[in-house]
Amino acid sequence: MDIGKKADWSNVYVQATPASYLEIVSQQEYGVPDYGIQYLRPLLKMLYGKRQLPINIVDIGASYGIISTLLLHDLTMAELIDFFIENDNSQKRTWEEIERFYQHQDIRHTEYKFYLSDSSQPAMDFSERVQVCEKAYCFDMRHEPLPEDLKQIIETTDLFIATGSLGYIGEYFFRQIFPIISQNSLSPLFAFVVYRAFYSSKIEKVFQDYNYTLLKSSVPFKKGRKFASALEQENTIASLHQRNIDTVGFEDEGFYACEFYLGVPVSEKERLYHWLKQEEK
Structure with a gap:
């Protein structure tokens, strides 16, 4: 499906804070982040346990650092929405309140280091200001092209x-990163939540070209x-x-x-297939 036929949310990505974005998310009952977190939390624990x-x-297309916020602080989307819009929809949060919220969470997983990318400068500025990324x-x-650093x-x-x-x-991003990855002895993993309507066989082909495969969750999330x-x-x-x-x-x-898709080296396919199926039980 042509991505241009999808509803346009671009206006909410040019705001200084994620308040407008989270308001739309709430109205549209956006379940993608919480669905993805169900896989990402155990995946990160597995990776950290293995490597210590x-x-x-x-995070590719990270918006306002939503996923890194949830993972770093063990939050849910409902808790994030509640802070920004539910308590008093007519009263916008001040920067002092926002920074206090992010800085005083009970949990911060220092074993996770996030680097975010997105086409929205306000979203990237916000993410750095509230320190949900390196x-x-x-x-x-x-x-x-990829920035040099x-x-x-x-x-x-x-x-x-x-x-x-x-x-x-699109596949251009992946065409750039795989030659870099291929030079290393340690092969990274990929974790995607993809709308069925926008699955890309072109991206899948890039993975295949570099000896990776995409493992898929058993049942679509409705x-x-x-x-x-x-x-x-x-x-x-x-x-x-x-x-x-x-x-x-x-x-x-x-x-x-x-x-949910897990992108893995072909050599790791069997082991990580069993991990994925275990997480779905």
């Missing part, structure tokens, strides 16, 4: 993640987010039917359905 060193994570990089991942981070990255953003990225309009739903269902994907019980119910 800080885990370097690159560094944030603003560039157009679909068309622009991000290339150095990629050399030591343990895990790349993208939750709901893969449709905006409630990625509500469709913003009847037209958005119609376009999505039509696109999925063209690919012979059954939408009964999924997109027919009024939500984007999504799936």
Whole structure:
């Protein structure tokens, strides 16, 4: 499906804080982050347990550092939404309140080091200001080359993640990072939450070209987010039917359905397939 047929949220990504973004998220019952966290938390624990060193994570299309916030502080989306918009929808949080919220969480996983990328400068500025990343990089991942210092981070990255953003990225980003990865002895993993309507066979081909494979969750998650309009739903269902994907019980119910993918070296396929199936029990 053409990403241009998806509802346009671009106006909420140019705000100084994630308040407007989280308001839309709440209205659209956006379930992608919490769904992704169900896999990401145990995945990070597994990686850290194996290596006993800080885990370097690159979040692709990170928005306002939502996923790094949830993982660093063991928060839920409901708790984040509650802070920014639910307590008093007419009263915006001050910067003092926002910084206090992020700085005084009971938990901070110092064993996780996040590096964020996104095309929104305000979102990247916010993420650095509230310290939910080591560094944030603003560039157009679909068309622009990697910043030079991000290339150095990629050399030591343990895990790349993208939750709901893969449709905006395209294969160019991956065509750039795999030659860097291929020079290292330690092969990173990839964890994606992808709307079924925007799954990219072109990205899958890049993985195959570099001897990686994509393992998929057994059952799609039904409630990625509500469709913003009847037209958005119609376009999505039509696109999925063209690919012979059954939408009964999924997109027919009024939500984007999504799936979790784990990108792994072919040599690790069997071991990590068993890990994924164990997490789904």
